[in-house]
Amino acid sequence: MEPAFPLQVSNVSKSFGSSQVLDKISFDLSKGEMTALIGPSGSGKSTLLRGLAQLLRFDSGSELKLFGIESERLEQDRGQMRETRTRIGYVAQSSNLVGRLSLFSNVAVGGLGKLPLYCAVLGLWPQDHVERVLAAIERVGLKDFTTARASTLSGGQQQRGAVARAIAQEAELILADEPVASLDPVSGKRVMELLANLNAQSGVSVVVSLHNIAMARRYCQRVIALHQGKIVFDGPPDTMSSAELKTIYGEEFDDAL
Secondary structure: OOOOOEEEEEEEEEEEEEEEEEEEEEEEEEOOOOEEEEEOOOOOOHHHHHHHHOOOOOOOOEEEEOEEEEEEHHHHHHHHHHHHHHHHHEOOOOOOOOOEEEHHHHHHHHHHHOOOOOOHHHHHOOOOHEEEEHHHHHHHHHHHHHHOOHOOHHHHHHHHHHHHHHHHOOOEEEEEEOOOOOOOOOHHHHHHHHHHHHHHHHHEEEEEOOHHHHHHHHHHOEEEEEEEEEEEEEHHOOOOHHHHHHHHHHOOOOOOO
């Protein structure tokens, strides 16, 4: 039976040397939920997302379940870890596309968790995967750029390409780390609409870190706010008051939205 919570986080902490970045973070993400992760720079958002994506290890005593499976069990079973990672799409702030490769190739590698490595080395993709990649590229509005090198795409187009990679991967959970931070308002809106569309129409669970409070309110059903590595708010965005935002960001924060 599929677990109701694709993500369960309990007492998660992370330190780098003497610096405590995350301090006993706990929350569950329901299936099909779209959650904004907010907080000032240095509050631990990126560290949390990278740990959830299995790109770094949390400190001892942290408890993490992905699709009902404990992270410790995943670390002991490479096959299970590989399978679980295929269910998670990670979208970084810089998109992580390889500039010299075509958009098609960049999106196609999203399926490598389910395909042999030689597919990427030789460019011999199964026909069903080719169709899936082309459909993903079309879905994000980049059909005319399928064969273009990633380095020739704008920042917004590259981010949409990163989302297309997660779509082609058939990810059930997308972790997006400030995907609109370096984009102009129009490009950022397109990326957020793509993530919201995936959530609403395909049931993909999404956690997206944002600095833009208006976007968090517009696109997400839930907001989790971090301050100095701790959760200081967790609830619907329309219940987040100006006073709470000032607690999160400081007295200088002007809630003019």
